[in-house]
Amino acid sequence: MSQDKDYNQAILEAPEDLFYRFPLSLVHGVPLMKPIANNWEKIENFLARPDDLLIATYPKAGTTWMQEIVDFIIHDGDLDQANCAPTYVRSPFLEISSPPPIPSGVDVLETTPSPRMIKTHLQYKLVPKSFWEKNCKVIYVARNPKDIAVSYYFFDLMKQTQPDPGTWEEMWTILGWGSWFDHVINWWEAKDKHQILYMFYEDMKEDPKREIYKVMKYLGKKLPGEVVEKICQHTTFKAMKENPMTNYSSMPSAVMDHSISPFIRKGEVADWKNHFTEKQSKRFDAEYEKRMEGTDLKFRCTI
Template sequence: MTLNRMEELKCDGTERITVDYVKGILQPTPTCDNWDQIWDFQARPDDLLICTYPKAGTTWTQEIVDFILNDGDVGRTQRAPTHVRFPFIEWVIPSIGSGLEQANAMPSPRTLKTHLPFQLLPPSFLEKNCKIIYVARNPKDNLVSYYHFHRMNKALPAPGTWEEYFESFLTGKVCWGSWHDHVKGWWEARDQHRILYLFYEDLKMKPKHEIRKLGEFIGKKLDDNVLDKIAYHTSFDVMKQNPMANYSTVPTEVMDHSVSPFMRKGAVGDWRNHFTVAQNERFDEDYQRKMAGTSLTFHFQF
């Protein structure tokens, strides 16, 4: 381990996973230890991959996609928890298992998940011309959500104080690296590959429109009844009560929902309840500098 962080990782009184770097991107150590196998992962042409920066609407998108693939059948989408239905290819947790092994054992067609930045995506996904769905969330809300996720998820480093985590996020010293580089890397790749690039805020503002777009990309035509059903069952309030989607089946020693629920608010603009005026000014300056030259735009509130 190149980072001397064992004491820091225990600062909240619990044993936390250690971290290291893969090609300059911070990752949980088990991912680093298995990196060669992850990089050599063999995609199949009919794989469907969902990719996001952490806490950018991943589980929400997975649930929508599963409903689309199952024509709105609620029973089918509740056949297993999210992390079983969608192998997380770079994730290894001893008490849960290896996403890589899970994916390799899954029959086709597979629906898979990753948080990897574009430059770390296993090459076979592009070689096999797989369909990839990418979802981006405005960085202020993404930061807040990721902070609370770190607090409850012992498979990630302890976040430290809000002020400390704010600095870590700005400098990209968090697992899966810089938000700015992540969203820009996938944005720049979208025209060269089969990538559907969506925005969390659009999914919140016009869910049925975005669900229909997802259906078209996947190759499923959705009638209005199925569309209404999917929009309802993938709404935040319904998913929050669904044990197959809210991660309540994960052992408490990994995710402690009493610290912060996995599905916390799902709102746009919650950052205003966390950022100080000075932090907001600093964030905006940093954002303008790092996002200069890109056509990407985000909604920070409604």
């Protein structure tokens, strides 16, 4: 546990000017933050272990939610275990590469005991090949692009040191379409090649207990009904929003400014209706239909 505390302490004690908006660099045609690109050789050569569990998502697709559900399942609903450290400590972020003195995700994972629960936002083609060579289990969570666009926008505002750069639509047009589409499609096409459980955010919101049972079955766990109910209660958005171990409130304001927008904001399906005009919605739908033509992958923007 000392390593976990050291990592968390390094973040808390880092000077504020260490954190700023990093420029992007291409890695195999995919734009990544420059520190990640600079550390790419180490990330690409990361050595997975057979009992590693990888939780993969496009940003703002329910990553923390799934991390908490899995952590509870693995530890049989033990609340003390789930609250022993912040989510980002219990489930290290594989590719994150902050400037020194903060250790990279790879550095942290190399000293993390097995079994490891690992978070990534990498596209399928960028995931270190050792995960497939070791036949690791992966849980992938996908979310509809309309809610992703809005959630990503508010998350981006948390990290601003400059005034609002524009609307969510402008940000999504620049960063979202190609990145989101490649992400969800490539993971969808890979799901039958490896041990990948492909899940949908909207299904999790519609019936959390049903989806928790799905994850349990995939992980080979059998838990009593009362434990499953406990997991449901402690992984609601209300519970996670109030829990300092999940809401990222321990992060310095230089990293995430919760006075602008909380990390766990709403978690609703169809919140996009509060932000899209009718014209924007139609334009978005047309682009979605064009990009998704020919695939059997389908998303629900309402439930």
